[in-house]
Amino acid sequence: MAKTKLEELNTNIYDFKNADNYDYKIKKGLSKEIVEEISKQKNEPSWVLDIRLKALDAYNKLTMPTWGPNLDELNMDDIATYVKPKAKIESNWNDVPEDIKNTFDKLGIPKAEREYLAGVGAQYDSEVVYHSIKDELKKQGVIYTDFDSAIKEYPDLVKEYFTKCVPIFEHKFIALHYAVFSGGSFVYVPKGVKLEMPLQSYFRLNSPESGQFEHTLIIVDEGASLHFIEGCSAPKYNKVNLHAGCVELFVKDNAYLRYSTIENWSKNMMNLNTKKAILETNAKVDWISGSFGSHISMLYPMSILKGNNSSTEYTGISFAGKNQNLDTGFKVVHIGKNTSSVVSSRSISKNGGIATYRSLVRILPNATNSKCSVSCDGLMLDDISRSDTIPVNDVQNNQVSFSHEAKIGKISEKSIFYLMSRGLSEEDAKALIVRGFASPVSKQLPIEYAVEMNRLINLELEGCIG
Template sequence: MGKTQVRETNRNIYDIKNKENYDIKISGLTKKIVEEISTKKNEPKWMLELRLKALEVYNKLTLPDWGPDLSELDMNKIATYVRPKSKINSSWKNVPEDIKDTFDKLGIPEAEKKSLAGVGAQYDSEIVYHSIKEELVKQGVIYTDFDTAVREYPDIVKKYFMKCVPVSDHKFAALHYAVWSGGSFVYVPKGIKVDIPLQSYFRLNAKGAGQFEHTLIIVDEGATLQFIEGCSAPKYNETNLHAGCVELFVKENAFLRYSTIENWSKNMLNLNTKRVIVEKNGTIEWVTGSFGSKISMLYPMSVLNGENAKCEFTGISFAGKGQNLDTGLKVVHNAKNTSSVINSKSISKNGGICTFRSNAHVKSNAKNSKVTVSCESLMLDSMSSSDTIPVCNIETDDTEFSHEAKIGKISDEAIFYIMSRGISEEEAKAMIVRGFAEPISKALPLEYAVEMNNLINLELEGSIG
């Protein structure tokens, strides 16, 4: 079926290492370094002040005493700011050859032509390419890199920045606010429907570096948006760090689908923070596929603040050798008639650790609310582990809350059934795993579903058969 070929080229794509060729590379985390980053970025003073305040908070907070062990992280060794030798371009032609080549191989310019309404591409700490379809600009849609947004739309940025994820949320949120760089800003005006997705792709090339992009999206009343985020990096022996932050605002009657395909290299600590505030009749849909990183701690949070607000979460994580993926979600029901439907799946193999961790909080004012949580874990061998740690916190007598979880292996009978039709054992297992992941691939645009299935094949290789 020509699959072997696909697998091989794919692995190579993610592992391309470009020569380090930088304008600026700053390592460590001190007040001076934070000031230097701000100066190099030519920022307004209010932003520097926020950064310095965040640094203070960072120094006060301790590492979490739960979840994966993060003791290998040494902030003195992490490059907090790496500026590639490139300005932001709106044409791929002007992007430096080696960087453009990487994104070409990742298929970004190709996808842009076929199925996207706008693209942002970040390389290490800075965005190197940004574009948006002309007709969206005419409708008043803003899609730009976050640094530009700080300079050009200070009023909107000031109104929303840090309002969703507070600086003191946890240590790595504070770290993010101290050294953030790059990321995307999207504003969809009232009533505008952006039917074709926008995509930001984050590529970390520099060895031992951190990526701290900030994404801020505001979908105004009655508007709709689909946003896709992709991330990858080549593998190094040193620890890389990703501590991005995503702040989303879904206004009355608005809709946002936020999809992520994460394929960080297996030396990455992925300590990302994502949160949305949803107002009356608004809907947030999260679709996430987590395949990469050495350690992930990622729990997208949905705050349902308005009546009838809805949250749908569909996620899968796949932990292989040496990976500890501690993922899940948080949801807060803070108004009448709110509902959330959560579907989480995980696959662990070859010593990988998958943990589903969640907190569903139904506040006393969330009358007539409904929460449905379902998680399923598949274990492919006994070297691996799979933990489910879901917290439910109910404060009202007027809610329907249900939570279900299942853990187990691929059924022998299902394998036998498929094999009895002439299909090999390896392929039978891969079929079942792909079927298991299908609710997530179904929710992705076709190209990404294909990418995800390739990632699953890639991950299964070596463990099965």
């Protein structure tokens, strides 16, 4: 069928920027002096600086990955790792400076908070500028605060868990993260407390040639449950920005956590994020992930099924367009007995974009009676794009049931023909099929976010098929 090829439209609704007004911006580069200065600016305890310096040493020792997307464009000498906005943390939107408040208004965060969230955190560049949680949750003992405040207010709890899920030496960019981390959220849900409404943290990077290194630490105690939503975006600049956040999730016996991410970083962003969950007995974690933005992404959320009967599901979609190389996937390690995992990944590539599904399933010798099912599908919308699947399946005991399947290809011409015979235009038929392809992810999201994701898909599709 004939194709109408249009130039990529500038439809990125997140691409608006404020003047680069900041209270303090650290000089570009990475050195011991810079790390010490960040710590000084944040007036944090010495044990945190010790971790930063240990991490800096690890960063200098670890090598760049020899696999995945080419990261040659990233030069740490061009990145400012700490930008303090002209704002302090507030719990009332009216107290947030006008330009920053307007930013989050445009992103719909205060409206979402009013309508269907139990709490909100909003980070602007390197610092959290707004954090709030409903009073009734506070009374139940739920802690939801920015990570810097947590270090000062709940030091014992932070010390017990910080770096224990994602160790400093795990890879070069996590070492970088620990050296310069700033902002992020801390959540503790006490035993038996089940949150009916989600919490959301939103991360906005406004400053050019800078990085965002927020740390999110969530502990869902025994029998508790939580839905946490993470959103992120940035305006587009000509030079590289860097996001190297870290998410550490501890899900205790019989607890449940749903972790949803809609990521729409700007198309100059290097998104080298690390997310990991440790699950105790009978715990469950569901990951919902939509990756739309960034220039390069290396993002592989991970579940460690440590406790017997623990389980995890991953449902993810990535949408790689022009100048985008999205290398995403999922990792799961089965340690406990009777553990189970279900992985469903979809990727779409168009306008020369590269979408790669990269994964690991590892079932260890003691994880008897474990089950794992993986499916990943790649859809190519034109012949200048690329779609790869690179899954590693490592089974180390025989009492398992493991299966993996993948498909790659284009939109079925029969399906288009069928829909066109029912009166749809070719463009509408293709768009409908793509939305159907993405529906396993949007179905897992709260309705408001599903609408948002479908809107993103529509914007991404505009001008690229037909």
